[in-house]
Amino acid sequence: MTPEKHQKKIAVINDLSGYGRCSLTVVIPILSALKIQCCPVPTSILSNHTGFPTYFFDDYTEKMPMYIEEWKKLHLTFDGIYSGFLGSEAQIQIVIDMIKEFGTKEGRVIIDPIMGDHGKAYQTYTPQMCSRMKELVGYGNIVTPNLTEACILTGREYQKEGFRRNELIQMAEEIRELGPDAVVITGVKEGSFVTNVVLEADGTHHFIRTRHVGNERPGTGDVFSSIIAAYAVHGASLRDGVRKAADFVKECILKSDELNVPVENGVCFEELLSLLIRHR
C-alpha cells in the first residue's frame, strides 16, 4: 500500500464542554486550522464549562479504557499526544498508559498540567492528584503550566507578581528535573505585560512578553497550548510556537472585547482563525 502522504495527527485527551469555548471545542478547530487531524479522547462531557452557575457533567473515566482499546486494535499511530483537563487520578494514569502505548521517539507529547489558577488548586484537585500530575509531567516533551501550576509543581508559595526572573528560570528548571524536555510557564504578569517563561530542551531560556489586554477569559490556556502542540508536531521551534500562541491569544481577547462577548463565553477565536491558517 502506498503510504499516506503524511498529514499530522494528534490524540487529544480533554473534556468536551458544549458551551463556553474551552477544551475540545477550542482544540479541534485550532488544530484543524493548523492542518492537523485532531483525534479526541473525551475525559468528560459537560453541557457548558464550570465557570457558569450551573452545568451537567458526565465523567467518562470508566469508558476511556474501552475507547482506547479500540485504537490499539486498529494499530493507530499519532504524531503527538496532548493532554489537558483531567478530572481524576485514574485519568492521569490513563494518559500515562496512552503515552506508553502510543508514544514514539519522533512523536511529541504536550502536557498542559491543568490543576489551578490565581494561586489556588481547583477544588477537585486532591493532593494525590497533584503528586500524580508531577509524574505525568515527566512524560512530556513540552509542558505548559501557568504560574499557579508551576508553584504547585515546585512546592512554592504563589505570588501574583513577586517572582524575579532568575527565580522563574529556577522554577522552570525544577519542573524540567521532573522529566520533560522543555517548559513554558504561562501567564506571568509583569506590569502591563504578560510573560511566558520558556526553558528549551538545550537548557537555554527566553522571556516572551506580550502586552496584557482586556479581561481574563476561560479557554485562553487551551488556545495557547493547542498552538504550542501544533507547532511542535510540525517541527517548528518552541520559541516560534510560543510567540504565535501569545500573539494569537492577545488578538482573540481584543476581538472578544470589541464584540462584547460575555467573559464566560471565552474568546471568539473563530473570527480570527484565518490568522492561523498554515500554508505549506
Ligand SMILES: Nc1ncnc2c1ncn2[C@@H]1O[C@H](COP(=O)(O)OP(=O)(O)O)[C@@H](O)[C@H]1O
Ligand atoms: N489578558 C491577556 N492579555 C494578553 N495575553 C494573554 C492574556 N491572557 C492570557 N494571555 C496569553 O495566553 C497565555 C496563556 O494564558 P494563561 O492565563 O496563562 O492560561 P491558563 O488558562 O492555562 O491559566 C499567556 O501566557 C499569555 O501569553
Ligand SMILES: Cc1ncc(COP(=O)(O)O)c(C=O)c1O
Ligand atoms: C471543564 C473545563 N475545561 C476547561 C476549562 C478552561 O480552562 P482554561 O481557562 O484554563 O483554558 C474550563 C474553565 O472553566 C472548564 O470548566
